[in-house]
Amino acid sequence: MLEVKNLTVVYNGVISVLHGVSLEAREGAITALLGGNGSGKTTLMRAISGILTIYEGEIQEGNIELAKIKLNHLKAVDITKKLHLTYLMEGRPVFEYLSIRENLIAAASCRWDSAVPKDMERVLAFFPPLKNRMQSKAGYLSGGEQQMLAMGMALMTNPRFLLLDEPSLGLAPIMVKEIFKVISRINRERKIDILLSEQNAMVALRISSYAYVMENGRVVMDGSSIELIENADIQEAYLGSKDAGKKDYKEAKRYKRRKRWLG
Ligand SMILES: Nc1ncnc2c1ncn2[C@@H]1O[C@H](COP(=O)(O)OP(=O)(O)OP(=O)(O)O)[C@@H](O)[C@H]1O
Ligand SMILES: [Mg+2]
Structure with a gap:
């Protein structure tokens, strides 16, 4: 279990971005982290994965634990290599000038062992569109295929815990559906726990069991995903409920909140 x-x-040293954030991502589960632009989702993932210093960021207070091991002062490489937590950054990070095969091998460089070739087969089984194009340069792939490759690379690090940062960003709805199906399968079949950040609340709530909503560097709501799908504020902010256009006085407070979440 991951505990923040x-x-x-x-x-x-001065720009305060997260203000006392607490959350838990339980073993075996997909946990969703919802929130609009600038709410702090990526910053939280940078803190967990130990890469804050690259961005001149620093944990001032609080604690991050994975299976009761404190992560605060561990190096990113140790968090991935020894504790098997991998952070897949937002924006489909792939090496554009390398082929699919080379990208997957590069991602495995932190663990090179004799199981890597066999593992590549296992990983590719999740992404059939990549399998027949192993020599293609990553830069020529579609956005959805690049996201698949980026996820394949994350799997090649042999994680037990995955942080996925906005995997649906910029993808067509049909591709979002595909990607989320795979995320769900990875969680079930590879027994990898997942913390998933998303602005696309509906798809994230559908595949997760619990969710947190962030706003301005704070968790403003949390609950089981089933509860949150039913929640009126969530529906208005993210899901476009049938009354979303109605902005009478009674609705004003909710409307303001919606505006804040949408950034
Ligand atoms: N390296 C940095 N230096 C200073 N401020 C930063 C830095 N990175 C992010 N921020 C600020 O921290 C706040 C939270 O940003 P963050 O990227 O964590 O949000 P987010 O929820 O991931 O947003 P998005 O959905 O747009 O990716 C924003 O106000 C952002 O401008
Ligand atoms: Mg982000």
């Missing part, structure tokens, strides 16, 4: 307690993060 009362986490405060500052960039450049």
Whole structure:
């Protein structure tokens, strides 16, 4: 289980971005992290994966634990290599000038062992469109295929815990559906726990069991995903309920919240 307690993060020593964030991502589960632009989702994932310093960021207060091991001062490489937590950054990070095969091999460089070739077959089984194009340069793939490759690379690091940062960003709805099906399968079949950040709330809530909503560096709501799908504020903010256009006085407060979440 991943536990974040009362986490405060500052960039450049002054810009306070996370203000006492607490959450849990339970073993075996997909946990969703919802929130609009700039709400702090990526910053939280950078803190968990140990790469905040690259961005001049720093944990000022709080605690991050994975299976009761404190991560706060561990190096990113140890968090991935020894504790098997991998962070797949937003924006489909692939090496554009390398082929699919080379990208997958590069991702496995942190663990090179004799199981890598066999593992590549296992990983490719999740992504049939990649399998027949192993020599293609990653830069020529579609956005959806690049996201598949990026996820394949994350799997090649042999994770037990995955942080996925906005995997649906910029993808066509049909591709989003495909990607989320695979995320769900990876969780079930590979027994990998997942913390998933998303602005696309409906798809994230459908495949997760629990969700947190962030706003301005704070968790403002949490609950089981089934509960949140039914929640009126969530419906208005993210899902476009049938009354979303109605903005009478009674609705004003909710409308304001919706505006805040949408950024
Ligand atoms: N390296 C940095 N230095 C200073 N401020 C930063 C840095 N990175 C992010 N921020 C600020 O921190 C806040 C949270 O940003 P973050 O990227 O964590 O949000 P997010 O929820 O991931 O947003 P998005 O959905 O747009 O990816 C924003 O106000 C952003 O401008
Ligand atoms: Mg982000």
